[in-house]
Amino acid sequence: MNLSLEAGGAGGWGAGAGLVVAAAAWLHSWRSPAGRGLLALRVLAAAALTLALLRPVIALNETRLCKPRLLVLLDAGVSMRGASGRGGTRFEAALRWLEQARAEIESRADVSVVLVSDRARLLGGLERLNQAEAGIMPFLASEALLDASSGATAPTRIWLVSDGVAQGGGDLGRALSRLEAPVDALGVGPSRRERGAVFTDLKTPDFAFLHGRMSVTAEVSATSLAGRRVSVTLSRADEAAPGGWREAAREDRVVASDAETFVSSFTVAAQRLGAERWRLEARDGVRARAREFRVEVVRQKYRIMYLAGRPSAEYSFLREFLKSDPNHDLVSFVILRNPENPAAASDRELSLIPFPTDDIFARTLPQFDLFILENFSAARFALPPAYLENLRRFVQAGGALLIKGGENAFAAGGYKGSPLEDALPVVLSGHSPDFMSGLFAPKPASFEHPLVRLFETTDESKRAWEALPPLDGWGRFASVRAGAQVVASQPEQTAEDGRPLPVIAVRSYGRGKVMLISTDSTWRWKLGAAGDRLASGVYERFWTRAVQYLTGTLDLSKVKFAPLADRIPPREPFTASLRVFDEDFSPAKSGEVRLTLVWTPPDGKPREVAARETAPGVYAVELTGLAAGAHRLHAAARVRGRAWGEDDARFLWEPVADAPMDRAWLEKAAELGGGASFDLARTSARELLDRLPAARPETETVRRLRPFSSPSWLALCGLLLLAEWAWRRKRGHA
CATH class of the missing domain: 2.60.40.10 (Immunoglobulins)
Incomplete structure (x- = not known):
């Protein structure tokens, strides 16, 4: 223990005043005729006043041996949850090594532990190791090491305990240099994979076109399988196949060495719309390992058949809208001459083509995704029930059907009691006529419905619907089928069962979807709403949503x-x-x-x-x-x-992938960090601690005393000055 004086808080003016007082006291003492006792009292008073002005601090110092500061960066990334090869996980192996060496490490170094994964988290000393655990995030080396470098005190040396399975980009050398200390990399985990074949990488497309070819590439690592055959199989999910998977492609390979990595590539066709499930399986004769993935299958173009029973503004506007989308492949027919209209010439002599009934309802029907019937009379063309049955099966198998009203649709068109009626969202009326003329404003069932909420907010959608011009004409129905959704209704009419009369209704049928719109006057929304900012956008938005629903891209599930x-x-x-x-x-x-x-x-x-x-x-x-x-x-x-x-x-x-310790990454990290690379399982704590500098003497201030700033010291100054004045007066000095 030793003492030292430190400058106080008086500042420049205090120091100057103290010097002036000391100089004046010395000059006065040198020229004064007073005796020695009075002079001594004056010096004491001046010294006390000088110390009160300067306010120096008395420091109590202690010299001790200072241990080097050791920072342990412990990888807590998801890969550290993999097997260590010696029982338990890699993270547990690292904790076990540190715990066993704890006493020796703490005797040689001042230790702090920081967990690193996607970022750095201070754990504290080795006594808190029991609170550490590996996380689910990968070890993002550059980001986490930069985060760890933000500590206040620079360490003497750093241990990076990791399996080297790092992810992320960034400049690793820059991140290590910011730590401002040599970095030793301590590898943990097996240097080789366990025996067998495992997938180390998988490349699949995000989406594929229906019936188009797609490529799947898998990287397979085979360990200790020299001379054995490895089979890699690609299978498609199929509930009808044994085990729920149907083999689509297979590749067999004989492994040449005990540590071999090879690539298997497959080209297969996407066969079903939506999320198609696939599985890759690697069999090595001992065990099988599998990886599943999904590919979203979409159509390159949606094929639409549009069949209208007569020329109309509805047909003209909707046909133009559908044609304007490059993702639509539209085939349309409009009936210009009905069978009952007489003609003076034969069909071959007319410029109009005969209605291709057989092609539409038999041969080419499965080629389409959406079939639109607008005000079309099946009875007028004497369509056989088999054709309407084909259309019902088309929907049941996954196709989409849009039925639009008019005086030739529904029961008047011969659909009552037909096979197709079973697929409709409504039960057709038996009364005639079943289509009524007149203006009306459809009433949405809910402005939250995806086919009604056409704008960003419900309020905007409501204002847009209320600003629409009225429609003209609606269909009459007996009832709504169970499971169907009424999107909008006729506000002044009811169905024959007393419930709201649907104007727009939708229904799922089998794997397909059906939409019914009982009027053929939605074109009025296009022309009549041009003056309103919101209402003018309803026509395009509504039909876009309708086609999205029918083709499967708009989900109406509850x-x-x-x-x-x-x-x-x-x-x-x-x-x-x-x-x-x-x-x-x-x-x-x-x-x-x-x-x-x-x-x-x-x-x-x-x-x-x-x-x-x-x-x-x-x-x-x-x-x-x-x-x-x-x-x-x-x-x-x-x-x-x-x-x-x-x-x-x-x-x-999937369990954590047990990738082996990446020795190359650890060696690179040690080289960039100015340290060395070690295998934790083969390294003693002493070997690592010997790389630390020896403890060095360091003086530390353990306490600071401020007696000259206290009221007691000021009182002592006053007493000394008073005593000097009294003595001087007693002796008769001025």
Whole structure:
């Protein structure tokens, strides 16, 4: 322990005043005739006053040996949850090594631990290792190391404990240099994969065109399989196939060495619209490893057949709208001469072509995605029931049908009791006439419905619909079929069962969709609304949504899961989100909803799980104890006691990929960081600690005293000055 004086807080003016007082006291003492006792008292008073003005600080210092500062950067990325090759995970192996060497490390260094993954998180000393765990985010080396360099005190040396499986770009050398200390890389994990064949990379397209060819490329790493055959199989999901998968392509390869990586490439055709599920499987004779993925299959162009029973403004405007979209391949026919109209010449002599009934309803029907019937009379052309049955089967197999009204449609057109009536959203009326003329404004069932909410907000959509000119003419129906949705109704009329009379209604039938619009006057929205900013956009927006719904890109399901990623990060609980809508597409009230949720894990044994409401109409499903492989969630909802809808969600849960320790990356990191690379399993703490400098003496101030700033010291100054004055007066000095 030693003492030292430090400058106080008096500043320049205090120091100057103190010097003036000291100089004046010395000069006065030198010239004064006073005796020694009085002079001594004057010097003491002047010294006390000088110290009060200068306010110096008395520092109590202690000299101790200072250990070097060691920063341990512990990789907590998702790859550290992989197998260590010596029991447990790599992260557990790193913690075990640090815990075993803790006493030796703490005796030689002042240690702090920082966890690094996508960012840096300060853990503290080695005593807090039991609070550390590997996360689900990858180790983004450059970002995390830059984050770790923001600490206040620069370390003497750094240990980076990692398996080297780093991701992300960035300048690694710059990030390491910002740490301002040599970096030793301590590798953890197996240097080779376990025996078998595993997928190390997979390249698949985000989407493919229907019936088009797509390429799938897989990188396979084969370890300790020299001379053995590895089969890589690409299969398509097919419920009719054994095991639910149908083989699409296969490649066999004989592995030449114990550490070989090869690439398997396949070219296959997309066969079904929507999310098509695929699986790659690698078999090495001992075990099989699989990877699943999905490809969104879309049409390059939607083929549309538009058949109108007569020329009209409705046909002209809608045909022009459909043709304007380059994604539509439109074939249209309009009837200019009906069979009952006499002609003085034969069909060959007329410029009009005969109506190709057989081609449309038999031979070419499966080539189309959407079939539009506008005010078309099947009875007038004596279409056989087999043709309307073909059209019903077309919808059931996944096609789309749009029926538009007029005086020749519905029952008047011969559809009552036909096979096609079963697919319609309504039951046709048996009364004649079933099409009425007159102006009316359709009443939307809900401004939240996706076919009605055509603008950003519900309020804008409502104002737009209310500003539309009226339509002319509507169909009469007996009732609405169960499961159909009424989008808009005739506000002054009802169906024969007393319920709202639909003007626009939709229905799913088999795998296809049907839309009914009971009028042929939506062209009035195009011409009559030009003067209103919002209403002028309704025609294009409505028909765009209608075609999107019919071709499958607009979902009107009232029970549906939020989209899930192909692969789910391996953390628990896994949470899926489910939404339940009411009839008007507002959130369904929880008191009226009964949910049944069934989870089928990879073992194929279904089990019922619970859901909790997190927001109006939104339910969270949490799963724990997941096994590796494909999982399925099935939701069925009943609202007010009625079956409301169902939906499925599938996801793939994969364990952490056990990529081997990346020794090359660790060596590069050590080189850029000015340190060395070590294998943690083969390195002792002593070997690493010997690279640290020895402890050095360092003086540290343990306490600071400020006696000259206290009121007591000022009182002492006053007493000394008073005593000097009294003594001087007593001796008769001035």
